[in-house]
Amino acid sequence: MKFNREEEENNFSITRYESMLRSNDVKFFDSDEFESIIHHYLENGKIAKAKKAISLGLSQHPSSVNLKLLQVEVLVFENRLDKADNLLAQLHAIEPENEEIYIQKANILSKQNNHEKAIELLTMALSYTDDSADIYSLVGMEYLFMDDFENAKINFMRCLEADDEDYSALYNVIYCFDFLEQHEEAIEYLNMFLNKNPYCEVAWHQVGKQYFDLKEYDKALAAFDFAIISDEYFIGAYLEKGKVLEKLKRYNEAIENYRITLELDDPTSFALLRIGKCHERLGNDDLAIQHYSKTVHEDPLLDKGWIAITDFYMRKRDYQKALYYTNKAINIDGENVLYWKRYAKINNRLAFFEEAERGYRKALELGNYEIETWLNRFDILRFLGESDAAIQSLHQAIEFYPDNPEVQYRLAGLYYEMQDYEKGEYHIRKALELDYEYHIVLEELFEKIFNLTLVKNIISEYK
Structure with missing residues (x-):
């Protein structure tokens, strides 16, 4: 070197x-x-x-101003802003046209959330500098802090006009376009940039991502190919190309591109997972599982890897193996809602109802408030004869889903079973008002209650 x-x-x-x-x-x-x-x-x-x-x-x-400016930089880093400010005031009196003084003062103001004043000082610095690119980039960042994406975008573009090799500015321009959901405008800008810099792999990569978001997969593919032509070692372009080929159902080609990334650098869990998914779609079950296993070995904290293995065995109706891998995942990360939902579902299929109930309860405790989770837990609690817990669970569900007829019909059925006719009638009337057709829930889950004359009479009122 x-x-x-x-x-x-x-x-x-x-x-x-x-x-x-x-x-x-x-x-x-x-x-x-x-x-x-x-x-x-x-x-x-x-x-x-x-x-x-x-x-x-x-x-x-x-008397070195530059060394004192580096002292200011350290003071700002340590959050000793008053001392930094005083030192800058002394330096400004000595060199009022030194752009670095304005930049550091702007940095202090930015830390104090005074972004508009910071922009003013950075604008002043522009009149004293030979390197405007860095300052435009700093102005862009200040606008980002203010969530002013239009002005941020303009300043990052100015930065690129001054220095077309500042790829962080290019990424920031695209970030602004993405936030503003201006995909077509982003492509237009990138094409203009590529006219001046035809071998800029980063720009081609970003063009491809824009076309991918627009679901224009053939154009995305062409852009990623140009990125690879510009830099044959660009791992990101191979990964994105693989994703496009998957969308086009060209799974063998996708695998080839993911494999290239494994050769260029250390294996990534993302590439291994995608190779596994492609093999599964091609019906290569052994190779799929082999790559899913490599994924979780490479990154045990990647939930997508454990979920891929679990879902694979669930689709094969091999619930014992699915449960084995879900338990392994839970041992690594016991706070992951996605694991507990699968744990509940698998145990339910295996008729391990107490474990299934625990899974749904844990999912709710971790903030998974999907209606299916509440309803499945209720059905299991009722099956286990835990009527009070079932009712309590549904009342919690009502707080999140006050107008859900399935919850109301279940509550009505359970109250009638417990011979609390007043509450049963209240909830069945509420349910019928919300959705008459859903009374089939009552018929399926509470057949005896559904056939009671007093219940049939209430239903007939709403026909």
Whole structure:
């Protein structure tokens, strides 16, 4: 690997500086050397070492504005904003046309949520800088903090006009387009950008994603192909191309693209999972399970991997194996609602009703308030003879679904079974008002109650 001359000089400065620290023998460094040493430490998150270098640097160069600006940067990072502000005021008196002073002052204002004033100062910095791209990017970020996506987009575009290799600005432009749901406009902008930068793999990748969102899969495929032509090692383009090929039901080709990503870098759980899904759709069950197993081995916390294995066995009606893998998933993450829903469903199929009830109860406790969860839990509680718990559960459901007839019919049936005719009548009338046709629920679940004369008379009133 070759370093350019500047990199070699920086590395030499850092090595010489660290050697000095070890020997306690103070050597002289010019201010530029100190700046590169401090930048090195800041970029690597070594704040204490950066502070030490700033202190030594200022002891040798007490009037260096750039070293003091780096001191401001550290003060802002440490949230010592008043001290940073005072130092900036002193520096402004010395160099009123130094753009970095305005940038750091804007940074302080941004931290204080005064984004409009920060933008004002960044705009002033533009008149003093030779590098407008970075400042436009900072202005764009301030607008993002204010949720002003139109102005954010405009400034990130200005950044790209000044520096068309600033890919973070390109991503931010597309983020704004996406948030504003302007997919066609995004494509138009990207095509204009590609006219000037025809081999920009990031832009082709983003064009493909826009076409994917618009379900224009053939155009998306062409864009990802251009991204790969521009950079044959671009893993993201192969992954996205695989997703498109899946949509087009070209599963073998999708597998090929996912496999390329495994060769280019360490295996990702996403690629392994998608390969498994493709094999399952092709009917290659052994290969599907093999890849699902690799997925959960690669990333045991990825719920999609465990769910893929569980659902695979559920579709095969192999509920014992499905339960085995769901239990393994729950042991890893006992707070995952999706696991508990499957745990309940599988146990229900296996006629392990107490475990099924526990699963539905746990899903509700974790915030899964889907109507099916309430109804399934009720049906099991009633089967287990837990009438009070069943009623309590349905009353909780009513808080979320006050106008759901299925809940009301079930409550009516259970109250009649418990010979509480007043509450039974109240809920059956409520249910009939909500949806007469749904009284079939009463017939299916509470046949004896449905055939009572007094119940038939009430139903006939609403015919």
